[in-house]
Amino acid sequence: MITLQNVSRWYGQVIGLNDVNCTIGPGLTALLGQNGAGKSTLMRLVTGQIKPTTGELKVFGMEPFANPEVYRRLGYCPEIDNFYEHYSGRDFVRFLARLDGMSASEAKIRTEEVIAMVGMSDRANRKIQGYSKGMRQRIKLAQAMLHNPDIILLDEPLNGLDPVGRREFIDVLGGLAAGGKCIVVSSHILFEVEQMTRSILLLHRGRLLATGDLRDIRDLIDKHPHKIRIETDNPRRAAELLAPLPNVVSMSFDRKGDALQLEVRDPNSFYDSLSGIVLEKQLEIRSFSSPDNNLESVFKYLVEA
Structure with missing residues (x-):
């Protein structure tokens, strides 16, 4: 039309x-x-x-x-x-x-x-x-x-x-x-x-x-590492459990000490693995979010590509 x-x-x-x-x-x-x-x-x-x-x-x-x-x-x-x-x-x-x-x-x-x-x-x-x-x-x-x-x-x-x-x-x-x-x-x-x-x-x-x-x-976007923030009462244990995953590129602790910041490839695969670890290891997570999951990030990656 x-x-x-x-x-x-x-x-x-x-x-x-x-x-x-x-x-x-x-x-x-x-x-x-x-x-x-x-x-x-x-x-x-x-x-x-x-x-x-x-x-x-x-x-x-x-x-x-x-x-x-x-x-x-x-x-x-x-x-x-x-x-x-x-x-x-x-x-x-x-x-x-x-x-x-x-x-x-x-x-x-x-x-x-x-x-x-x-x-x-x-x-x-x-x-x-x-x-x-x-x-x-x-x-x-x-x-x-x-x-x-x-x-x-x-x-x-x-x-x-x-x-x-x-x-x-x-x-x-x-x-x-x-x-x-x-x-x-x-x-x-x-x-x-x-x-x-x-x-x-x-x-x-x-x-x-x-x-x-x-x-x-x-x-x-998925060709670039995604930033993911995980809030938990035990970020060090979360880091120990998540570090071996093959699609985890980097991780660091939040300044307040109650969250873990990660960069991952293939985020859908990571989320699948995360849910399995939460159930199997009884890892308590209050919330998780991705600041890259928005239009601004789409533009950023496309413009810089």
């Missing part, structure tokens, strides 16, 4: 997107990157708000810039709010439905459908100016789905949602993707993306660093 061939976008002397090649089809695709990576630029290009400086961008086989034929099949949920604050959420969505060309009866029916999908039926009569960030995000998604578009683009849609709201929001997106829609979601938080999809595009400073299944991207 979306294809980019050698697409670049410059803002004067600043590079927003640099020679990007990719194809995005039906299903849910996550657009990952830190702030300034080029995610919003890519969104604005696909939605036809700006033109590529160089390269070719096609949506449904057409150039999206100033193209109503493309707009009719796109839904967009921008990161920045721009509401009529004195409207209620229901009135705002219905107003946009009428602008889309729906009759009064069609607009009313469709408004109730999309408001129900985003879990706002019981709060839609409140004025938008009194909405929380999460409620605003839901109404933005509702308006993006009004005209039943084939492609829906959402720029940082989970910002401001509580854990329950995020789970519900992700379920809605998953249902749309399962129905054949092309959903593109930008985010800079890896654990959120892992709950949504395995298909990702990884951007850094305007360049596309990696694309494909998240497990394949993870493999890029």
